[in-house]
Amino acid sequence: MVDLSEKPVIVGDKIILRPFKQDDFPYIEECLKDPEVIKLTGSTSEFDREAVYHWYSTRNEQADRxxxxxxxxxxxxxxxxxxxxxxxxKRHSMNFRILIGPRGRNRGLGTEATRRIIDYIFKNTTLHQITLSVYDFNPIAKNVYKKAGFVVESIEENELEFEGEWIDSINMKLTREEWLLIYTVR
Structure with a gap:
């Protein structure tokens, strides 16, 4: 197990990654209700404000994530x-996911956030790898992940039905060794 009870503040050039605060809820709600976010995450459940607020109010207490x-x-x-x-x-790995709402798109914020959190994890834990899944109809995210060093590990065909079409889910991974090669070049 990896202890993630310490919640860092990571300052980047364009972004800050930090624990959630009560004032963040309206912005997270906006992100979660965004049609593009709903599509790209494959979200199918109805938005429940009370459940979402409770979820985010407990994130800082979690030691396993x-x-x-x-x-x-x-x-x-x-x-x-x-x-x-x-x-x-078994793999001494963890999963990564990112969500960018409408106010944060197309300005490199997701790219920087991805790199910063990956650097933090590999510098501060002993994890061997980070994994993720991305739907095939999300070319921007796939490109960000490839630039960060993730490689395709497998493809789950027809994982999501969206507007009558079946969409594949692409499973990717970034090993500590590959990250070290990329990190020392940057």
Whole structure:
């Protein structure tokens, strides 16, 4: 198991990754209700404000995962989240996911947030690898992940039905060794 009870503040060039605060809820709600976020995450459940607020109010207490708000430094507002969760003991790995709402898109914030959280995890834990899944109809995210060093591990065909079409889920991974090669070049 990896202890992620310490919740860092990670300052980047365009973003700050930090624990969630009560004031963040309206911004996270905006992100979660965004049609593009709903599509790209494959979300199928109805939005339940009370459940969502409770969920985010308990994220800082979790020792087995790391949930951080992505703050756009230029606007000082939350535009999304990064999450490290789902520890896999056999592979000594964890899963990564990111969500960027409408106020944070197309400005490199997701790219920077991805790199910053990956660097933090590999510098501060002993994890062997980080994994993720991305739907095939999300070319921007796939490109960000490839630039960060993730490689395709497998493809789950027809994982999501969206508007009558079946969408594949692409499983990717980044090993500590590959990250070290990339990190020393940057």
């Amino acid at each position: 790391l949930d951080l708000a992505i703050v756009d430094s230029s606007q000082e507002i939350v535009v999304g989240e990064v999450v490290i969760n789902l520890y896999d003991e």
